[in-house]
Amino acid sequence: MSLHISAKPGEIAETVLISGDPLRARNIAETMLTEVICYNQVRGMLGFTGFYKGKRVSVQGTGMGIPSTAIYVHEFMHSYNVKKIIRVGTCGAIQPELELGQLIIAEAAYTDSATHQLYFPDPASAAPAPGRLLEQAITLAQQLQIPIISGPVFTSDLFYSEAADRWDNWIKKGVLAVEMETSILYALAAYNQIEALSILSVSDNIITEKLTTAQEREHASSEMMRLALELA
Numbered sequence: 124m125s126l127h128i129s130a131k132p133g134e135i136a137e138t139v140l141i142s143g144d145p146l147r148a149r150n151i152a153e154t155m156l157t158e159v160i161c162y163n164q165v166r167g168m169l170g171f172t173g174f175y176k177g178k179r180v181s182v183q184g185t186g187m188g189i190p191s192t193a194i195y196v197h198e199f200m201h202s203y204n205v206k207k208i209i210r211v212g213t214c215g216a217i218q219p220e221l222e223l224g225q226l227i228i229a230e231a232a233y234t235d236s237a238t239h240q241l242y243f244p245d246p247a248s249a250a251p252a253p254g255r256l257l258e259q260a261i262t263l264a265q266q267l268q269i270p271i272i273s274g275p276v277f278t279s280d281l282f283y284s285e286a287a288d289r290w291d292n293w294i295k296k297g298v299l300a301v302e303m304e305t306s307i308l309y310a311l312a313a314y315n316q317i318e319a320l321s322i323l324s325v326s327d328n329i330i331t332e333k334l335t336t337a338q339e340r341e342h343a344s345s346e347m348m349r350l351a352l353e354l355a
């Protein structure tokens with residue numbers, strides 16, 4: 124047991140899918156896994172372990188943002204010996220051509236978060252996806268004929284921005300989308316030499332102002348979940 128996860132030793136698999144939304148974690152467990160156990164309900168951050176095509180995998184809600192995600196990623200690595208973490212999240216696209224539901228594989232994550240700068244002091248550099256999951260996911264998506272695009276994302280501490288020009292520089296740099304967890308996942312995973320990847324589904328386009336509902340975000344894209352589970 125760790126402070127925020129009540130799983131007994133051995134109850135969490137070596138590969139964990141994480142999602143900001145704990146109800147998305149439950150949805151993945153209920154619809155895609157067999158022989159499921161719920162190993163965590165502490166603070167409502169649901170965690171489940173089950174099997175996908177015979178392979179043991181866990182899925183855990185982390186809550187929103189860098190500080191909350193850092194707690195779960197730390198406890199997975201240091202208390203449960205987790206070796207691969209795959210984020211299945213939603214994001215707001217900042218390139219106008221990106222449609223709702225488009226899957227993005229985060230090659231790297233920029234951020235202006237001060238927490239992240241404890242690991243990556245240069246805010247102009249992006250944290251790359253650590254390990255081989257990135258190239259494996261791109262190959263697998265081609266084999267499974269799941270349309271994806273890969274590129275950099277931006278991890279923000281703010282969901283709502285008051286500044287109208289907040290994204291201008293990042294749009295010019297070719298950043299595809301904004302979300303709130305990937306940079307710390309990549310930084311902590313690299314620091315501890317484990318593998319990590321974020322697969323994101325576009326839930327809104329900040330430029331065109333197209334939106335999905337909260338319920339659609341809970342269920343997100345079934346192709347994203349399939350790609351993540353095949354990768355696991």
Ligand SMILES: O=P(O)(O)O[C@H]1O[C@H](CO)[C@@H](O)[C@H]1O
Binds near residue numbers: 212213214302303304
């Ligand atoms: O869908 P999830 O995984 O929660 O990810 C995105 O959605 C939340 C904001 O609505 C933030 O956590 C952001 O990163």
Ligand SMILES: O=c1cc[nH]c(=O)[nH]1
Binds near residue numbers: 214326
């Ligand atoms: O962080 C996020 C996630 C989804 N959509 C956004 O606009 N921002």
